[in-house]
């Protein structure tokens with residue numbers, strides 16, 4: 001059975017659990033990181049020298065980095081989540097790289113400021129800057145989704161997973177939410193998926 005190390009409120013863990021749910025695989029998730037700790041212990045650092053979550057253990061095969069894990073899962077457990085066609089695969093990779101390179105860093109100061117920092121200690125200038133930058137990036141997704149049901153075509157692929165997991169967080173934060181009809185329709189489509197509801201649509205903590 002697949003074993004996933006990582007607390008359920010980590011967006012990077014959510015990406016992995018959502019894919020496991022989409023693939024219908026059995027798994028056990030163990031709470032590690034944040035208030036659960038353990039990720040600075042020798043046994044954990046032997047699994048992931050970065051001391052971060054998630055880590056996947058597939059019958060002794062250990063992998064860290066959430067996007068590598070979801071690519072592995074889609075390849076190993078054969079699904080069209082990660083297309084084999086080079087161009088379709090490139091499209092999926094592009095949005096995964098964009099998410100980790102742009103969307104995630106942009107929203108992080110707003111998330112940490114609003115959710116994990118006491119009100120009195122918040123850097124509101126940094127939160128506003130993050131809100132503005134993320135709104136602009138979400139606008140790029142909105143324009144991309146014009147005429148598309150999913151990020152890389154007609155069905156769900158890995159292109160939707162990281163951006164979709166973070167978009168739940170974006171709608172849940174008290175930040176600027178411009179009217180983005182294509183983004184909203186896509187997000188509403190994701191909310192119909194049982195695996196998204198179970199693993200991503202959790203309290204934002």
Ligand SMILES: N[C@@H](CCC(=O)N[C@@H](CS)C(=O)NCC(=O)O)C(=O)O
Nearest residue numbers: 010011012033034052053054065066
């Ligand atoms: N690039 C890594 C980032 C992993 C990462 O930074 N995870 C955060 C949680 S989202 C973490 O481990 N934080 C420390 C903790 O939870 O104690 C990935 O995508 O897996």
